[in-house]
Every structure is written in structure tokens, then in C-alpha cells.
Amino acid sequence: MIKVAIVGFGNIGKSVMEAVEASKDMELCGVIMRTQSLNKPQITLPVVDDVNKLAVKPDVAILCTPSRSIPEVAEVFLTQGISTIDSYDIHKDIWELRERLDIAAKKGGSTAIVSVGFDPGGDSVIRTLFEVFAPQGQTFTNFGPGMSMGHTVAVKAIEGVKNALSITIPLGTGVHRRLVYIDLLEGYTFDDVAAKIKADPYFCNDETHIYLEKDIDPLIDVGHGVSLVRKGVSGKAHNQQFEFSMKINNPALTAQVMVACARAALKQNPGAYTMIEIPVIDMLDGNKEDHIRRLV
Amino acid sequence: MIKVAIVGFGNIGKSVMEAVEASKDMELCGVIMRTQSLNKPQITLPVVDDVNKLAVKPDVAILCTPSRSIPEVAEVFLTQGISTIDSYDIHKDIWELRERLDIAAKKGGSTAIVSVGFDPGGDSVIRTLFEVFAPQGQTFTNFGPGMSMGHTVAVKAIEGVKNALSITIPLGTGVHRRLVYIDLLEGYTFDDVAAKIKADPYFCNDETHIYLEKDIDPLIDVGHGVSLVRKGVSGKAHNQQFEFSMKINNPALTAQVMVACARAALKQNPGAYTMIEIPVIDMLDGNKEDHIRRLV
Numbered sequence: 001m002i003k004v005a006i007v008g009f010g011n012i013g014k015s016v017m018e019a020v021e022a023s024k025d026m027e028l029c030g031v032i033m034r035t036q037s038l039n040k041p042q043i044t045l046p047v048v049d050d051v052n053k054l055a056v057k058p059d060v061a062i063l064c065t066p067s068r069s070i071p072e073v074a075e076v077f078l079t080q081g082i083s084t085i086d087s088y089d090i091h092k093d094i095w096e097l098r099e100r101l102d103i104a105a106k107k108g109g110s111t112a113i114v115s116v117g118f119d120p121g122g123d124s125v126i127r128t129l130f131e132v133f134a135p136q137g138q139t140f141t142n143f144g145p146g147m148s149m150g151h152t153v154a155v156k157a158i159e160g161v162k163n164a165l166s167i168t169i170p171l172g173t174g175v176h177r178r179l180v181y182i183d184l185l186e187g188y189t190f191d192d193v194a195a196k197i198k199a200d201p202y203f204c205n206d207e208t209h210i211y212l213e214k215d216i217d218p219l220i221d222v223g224h225g226v227s228l229v230r231k232g233v234s235g236k237a238h239n240q241q242f243e244f245s246m247k248i249n250n251p252a253l254t255a256q257v258m259v260a261c262a263r264a265a266l267k268q269n270p271g272a273y274t275m276i277e278i279p280v281i282d283m284l285d286g287n288k289e290d291h292i293r294r295l296v
Numbered sequence: 297m298i299k300v301a302i303v304g305f306g307n308i309g310k311s312v313m314e315a316v317e318a319s320k321d322m323e324l325c326g327v328i329m330r331t332q333s334l335n336k337p338q339i340t341l342p343v344v345d346d347v348n349k350l351a352v353k354p355d356v357a358i359l360c361t362p363s364r365s366i367p368e369v370a371e372v373f374l375t376q377g378i379s380t381i382d383s384y385d386i387h388k389d390i391w392e393l394r395e396r397l398d399i400a401a402k403k404g405g406s407t408a409i410v411s412v413g414f415d416p417g418g419d420s421v422i423r424t425l426f427e428v429f430a431p432q433g434q435t436f437t438n439f440g441p442g443m444s445m446g447h448t449v450a451v452k453a454i455e456g457v458k459n460a461l462s463i464t465i466p467l468g469t470g471v472h473r474r475l476v477y478i479d480l481l482e483g484y485t486f487d488d489v490a491a492k493i494k495a496d497p498y499f500c501n502d503e504t505h506i507y508l509e510k511d512i513d514p515l516i517d518v519g520h521g522v523s524l525v526r527k528g529v530s531g532k533a534h535n536q537q538f539e540f541s542m543k544i545n546n547p548a549l550t551a552q553v554m555v556a557c558a559r560a561a562l563k564q565n566p567g568a569y570t571m572i573e574i575p576v577i578d579m580l581d582g583n584k585e586d587h588i589r590r591l592v
């Protein structure tokens with residue numbers, strides 16, 4: 001049995017717990033939370049603030065803390081010989097994270113798989129495969145319709161915003177519309193806050209519509225989608241057409257892919273990897289011969 | 297530069313030549329044909345009947361001969377230290393082929409990637425990834441609309457058939473209609489031949505329509521398609537929906553994927569593999585850091 005610890009217990013952490021519980025080859029050692037005094041989860045698992053306080057040392061820690069915390073948090077586990085899975089989603093810094101964690105993992109004899117989940121993650125494998133199929137051409141990533149976690153967090157961070165929700169609408173060819181719903185703190189005006197949202201780097205390049213709402217929660221649905229479209233050239237044949245799409249509960253999908261990669265991590269040599277560097281069969285539970293007979 | 301030999305020069309062999317010519321990291325050593333006296337191709341490459349007659353020893357041989365010949369043909373190359381790529385498509389025997397070629401490859405210090413192409417091949421990677429996304433559920437593979445190479449060959453092998461074409465029409469949920477166009481040899485009647493086609497294992501379980509045609513060639517178009525559909529469960533979230541589809545020139549796609557795997561073969565330890573056992577990044581030409589920055 002693979003021994004798993006969950007680090008952080010927000011939306012993703014809770015979904016990771018469910019995905020581990022649904023995996024026959026895994027067992028949970030516990031949840032690690034820095035601020036466990038606040039909102040201590042109502043679960044039967046051990047909840048601790050340090051991995052060394054767990055009765056059983058985990059093989060792998062699934063990191064469900066914010067992206068910015070990942071480099072530092074992952075190193076602590078990796079150097080102790082505990083592999084890590086993260087869903088680091090700051091695309092421009094993924095290579096640097098991989099380089100940094102590669103050193104820590106090799107030092108600890110452990111494995112890190114970085115930027116695992118929906119996108120980066122599953123989408124990354126599909127984008128790579130599309131270039132295997134047609135090395136010349138163009139791929140478009142169209143997100144939505146659905147709630148964007150990153151954009152919602154960005155709106156909540158703007159001064160005067162009490163609560164918020166950002167929905168992404170795909171307009172095709174990688175262009176997106178943003179629907180932003182906000183509830184304001186007292187003393188702030190809609191026009192001032194809306195102007196700040198439209199100027200934010202997350203929104204300034206997209207068609208953005210902002211709506212005032214008294215209550216955001218009744219609008220929340222964590223369903224999301226993506227459509228990856230490529231048209232390109234295989235050999236000398238043009239007009240080869242490829243599309244991948246999914247419509248999913250986003251935290252559940254992200255958590256499931258992280259759990260699959262936790263399994264795969266233990267099959268790799270020490271070091272750091274992205275999902276496109278991992279054989280997909282390593283992500284499945286069960287017997288290699290069965291998988292090849294059934295899936296190839 | 298990766299040195300490539302092409303073995304067999306039918307539809308796929310010609311498309312492989314084009315795909316290698318379009319690959320900046322590869323060069324062709326020549327074409328190997330057993331029956332080179334017949335239909336010697338009008339190309340500037342060396343054409344020989346034995347790999348040892350080539351001026352340059354290839355790193356990898358791309359096998360474009362019929363599936364039934366593959367086990368024997370591949371072993372000859374693998375034991376000489378030349379890696380092989382094949383598009384062996386007899387699904388029920390893929391594991392056995394992999395087992396057999398694994399021995400030959402390890403003996404020769406070479407690598408075999410078996411059952412590479414459209415399906416088995418690219419589709420196999422997608423089917424595996426779909427189970428990573430949602431381990432519980434059901435996947436349907438819907439082929440077409442387009443020309444099925446395997447079914448066309450099966451019709452041509454039936455007594456009385458002069459020329460034939462079999463088109464696959466997807467009816468959804470993995471059910472297919474077959475449209476079969478035949479031209480007859482003298483002395484055979486349509487009803488007799490049609491009955492034999494309908495009784496053939498390739499057709500007996502599907503809705504099959506058979507048409508008499510004087511000339512088959514004007515109907516031929518090597519375009520094909522597939523739609524892979526999965527609905528399943530991630531963690532405890534049901535109704536997760538996934539779809540992959542492509543509409544492609546079939547020999548060009550098959551050849552391109554074989555060429556990508558020729559590159560990947562040289563990055564693996566000696567032995568035999570299926571595509572789902574190979575990191576997708578290994579199939580791309582170019583620099584790992586660039587790919588990760590761009591695709592993850």
C-alpha cells in the first residue's frame with residue numbers, strides 16, 4: 001500500500017482525500033496543516049502541523065497549498081525522502097520549480113512531479129501528444145465555461161471586494177470572456193472596484209464584464225471545461241484536425257490526477273519531473289500486462 | 297542525426313519517407329524491400345533487400361510490412377542492434393509481440409516500440425490518460441467515417457473479389473456500420489460473395505451494407521476519423537466527461553506517429569515497449585527545457 005499524506009485541506013485537499021479513499025493501492029497517513037487550530041476538519045484522520053508528528057511516515061505528500069508556497073514546502077518533504085506532487089500553476093516559472101526541486105529530490109532520494117492537475121497537467125500531456133501527431137501547426141487552449149479558481153482568487157485580492165466569483169467563457173481560438181461577480185465591503189463604490197479589476201493583469205487583456213451581487217455563494221458551481229484544438233501537418237499532409245474536450249468537476253479532476261501521479265512518482269528514479277516526462281501507464285493502479293491487453 | 301531505414305514501401309512506407317524528410321533531426325539510409333524487383337520505387341534513396349547492403353547502418357528501422365510479418369522481421373533488426381518501430385494492429389496479440397521482441401531487443405542492446413500509429417498507438421495513450429482522469433467508468437472508441445485499411449484487406453482476401461473498399465461509419469457507443477464496395481472477378485455472383493463477406497469475422501457482428509461497383513478507385517479517400525468518449529468518476533465525483541476526436545489522412549498520421557516513436561526509441565533502455573510506456577516528451581524533436589516551458 002502506498003502511504004499518502006495530504007498537505008493543506010482546502011477544496012483540493014478534500015477532493016484528494018476522496019480520490020485516495022477510492023484508490024485500492026493507497027492509504028492515508030494523515031493531513032498536515034500549518035494553521036490547524038483554525039477550522040480543524042471534521043475527519044477521522046490524524047491532523048498535525050508537522051510530518052514528523054505522524055505515526056506513519058508517508059511515501060508521498062500531495063501538496064494542496066497555494067502555488068506560491070510550493071517551492072519551500074516541497075523541499076522540506078523531498079529532502080526527508082518523501083516524494084511530492086504539486087499543482088503549481090504559475091506557467092512561466094514551472095521550469096525553474098522543476099530545476100529547484102530536482103536538486104532537493106536527488107538529495108533526499110525522492111521524486112517530485114510538479115504542476116499536476118487540469119492545466120498544467122492533463123492538458124499538458126494532450127498538447128504534447130498533439131505535436132507528436134502533427135509537429136507543424138497551431139494549438140488553441142479554450143477554457144470554460146466554468147469557474148476559474150485563479151481569476152476568482154485574483155478578484156478577491158482587490159481592495160474593497162468582500163466576496164467574488166470569476167467565470168471563464170471560451171470565445172474560441174484561445175480568446176476568453178470573463179464574467180466577474182462581486183460583493184463589496186462597505187465604503188467602496190462599484191465603479192472604483194470595477195476599474196481596478198479591469199486594470200488587473202488577470203483581466204486587462206480580456207473582454208471583462210463585472211456584476212454586483214448581494215450573495216455570491218448561490219452562483220458557485222465548480223464545474224469547468226476545456227477544449228484543446230489543433231490543426232496541423234503530419235509528414236506532408238496538411239489539414240490534420242485534433243480536438244480534446246472535457247466537462248468536469250474541477251477540484252475532483254485535479255485531485256484525481258494528483259493521486260494518479262503520486263502512484264507514478266514512486267516508479268521513477270529520484271529527481272523532478274513534469275507530467276509529460278512520465279509514462280502514462282505508470283499513473284494507473286494494477287498490472288502492466290492487463291493494462292496493455294486492455295488499453296493498447 | 298538519427299539514421300532511419302524504411303522496411304516495406306506501400307502506403308505507410310511512402311508516408312514514413314515524407315515524415316522523415318520533414319524531421320530536422322533525421323536522415324534516411326534507404327528502403328529495404330524483399331521483392332524489390334517488382335514495382336521498384338522511383339526514389340533517389342538506396343533500395344536494397346537486406347539491411348547489411350546499406351552503406352550506412354541505421355539506428356532505427358521503421359517497419360511498414362504487414363502485421364503478420366512483424367514478429368519475424370523485427371527480430372532480425374533488433375538482434376543486430378537496430379531499434380524497430382512497427383504498427384502491429386492485431387490487438388489480442390500485442391502483449392505477446394512485446395514479450396517476444398523484448399528478448400530480441402535486450403539481446404541486441406536495441407529498443408522496439410510495438411503497435412505504434414493511429415489505433416493501436418495514439419488512441420492507446422488517450423484511452424490510458426482517460427483512465428488516469430477517471431479510473432471508474434466506460435470508454436467508447438468510435439471509428440470513422442472513413443476507409444478502414446484492415447476491413448478493406450479482409451474483403452480483398454475473399455474469393456471472387458477483384459477490388460474492394462470498406463468504409464467505417466460510427467453509430468456511437470462503439471457500434472459501427474460497414475459500407476463495403478466490391479468489384480467481382482468473372483464467374484462469381486454478387487449474392488454469393490456478399491454472403492461470404494457478411495459471414496467474415498471482420499463483418500459478422502456489424503450492420504454491413506454491400507454494393508457492387510465497376511470501378512473502386514474513384515471512391516478511395518484515405519481520410520479517417522475517430523472519437524474516443526469517456527464518462528466516469530474522479531475520486532467521488534461522477535459524470536466527468538471526456539472526448540478526443542481527430543479527422544486525419546490516415547497513412548500520414550500513422551507514419552508521423554511512427555517517426556516520433558523512432559526518435560523516442562533511442563532514448564529508452566533496451567527492451568520492448570508499447571506507446572503508453574513511453575514519456576510523450578521523448579517523441580518530440582528539440583530541447584526538453586523549451587518543450588516544458590511551452591507545453592506544460
